[in-house]
Amino acid sequence: xxxxxxxxxxxxxxxxxxxxxxxxxxxxxxxxxxxxxxxxxxxxxxxxxxxxxxxxxxxxxxxxxxxxxxxxxxxxxxxxxxxxxxxxxxxxxxxxxxx
Amino acid sequence: xxxxxxxxxxxxxxxxxxxxxxxxxxxxxxxxxxxxxxxxxxxxxxxxxxxxxxxxxxxxxxxxxxxxxxxxxxxxxxxxxxxxxxxxxxxxxxxxxxxxxxxxxxxxxxxxxxxxxxxxxxxxxxxxxxxxxx
Numbered sequence: 001x002x003x004x005x006x007x008x009x010x011x012x013x014x015x016x017x018x019x020x021x022x023x024x025x026x027x028x029x030x031x032x033x034x035x036x037x038x039x040x041x042x043x044x045x046x047x048x049x050x051x052x053x054x055x056x057x058x059x060x061x062x063x064x065x066x067x068x069x070x071x072x073x074x075x076x077x078x079x080x081x082x083x084x085x086x087x088x089x090x091x092x093x094x095x096x097x098x099x
Numbered sequence: 100x101x102x103x104x105x106x107x108x109x110x111x112x113x114x115x116x117x118x119x120x121x122x123x124x125x126x127x128x129x130x131x132x133x134x135x136x137x138x139x140x141x142x143x144x145x146x147x148x149x150x151x152x153x154x155x156x157x158x159x160x161x162x163x164x165x166x167x168x169x170x171x172x173x174x175x176x177x178x179x180x181x182x183x184x185x186x187x188x189x190x191x192x193x194x195x196x197x198x199x200x201x202x203x204x205x206x207x208x209x210x211x212x213x214x215x216x217x218x219x220x221x222x223x224x225x226x227x228x229x230x231x232x233x
Contacts, residue, residue, distance in 0.1 A: 010226045013185060017218055020192040024211075027196045031204070062156045064201055065163060069193035076189070 019079035023072045049074030109220035114175030116213035120168045123209045157201045181224040188221035
């Protein structure tokens with residue numbers, strides 16, 4: 001699996017960046033259309049950053065800049081991890097089917 | 100044309116673009132402290148905004164933003180490696196999101212502008228390195 005991930009580092013990095021940009025787009029949409037953006041979307045991003053963001057969020061700090069950095073990085077990391085695992089599983093299933 | 104493209108790399112453009120929010124926020128602070136209020140009261144006013152004001156989180160971010168963007172600008176102009184470029188782009192996205200969350204759109208837009216260069220720079224640098232160092 002490590003070799004599989006290493007061979008696809010650039011694609012996974014693009015996924016990580018796309019997830020981070022999705023958080024930014026969500027914040028922008030929330031600002032532009034506050035009533036149109038469903039709250040579960042925000043909760044998905046918030047909870048989707050767990051468990052990496054938990055230590056910082058539990059401290060209850062007011063520093064929004066660090067909070068956003070922690071949430072976007074945690075969410076991006078989780079999306080990249082889920083993508084990597086799903087990709088690897090799909091490849092294994094395809095290989096098993098070919099055999 | 101190729102010489103211009105080689106000179107104006109996305110990293111260098113991102114470094115220059117991060118100077119825009121620095122100048123913008125510096126102008127905002129000047130207007131807030133010296134035009135809207137009296138110059139003699141600038142110190143106590145600043146202290147009140149950063150410590151006692153109910154919206155102190157926004158004022159603190161307004162104070163931190165030029166420093167963070169200045170640091171990002173310096174980091175980009177010093178030509179970071181691929182991994183550093185990724186970390187800087189990720190940090191830039193978080194900075195833009197926090198700015199949209201807390202401050203006016205005119206400031207947030209300038210903090211978002213450098214992402215046009217920093218995100219492609221991170222991915223392109225990483226892809227190029229992946230081709231040269233498998």
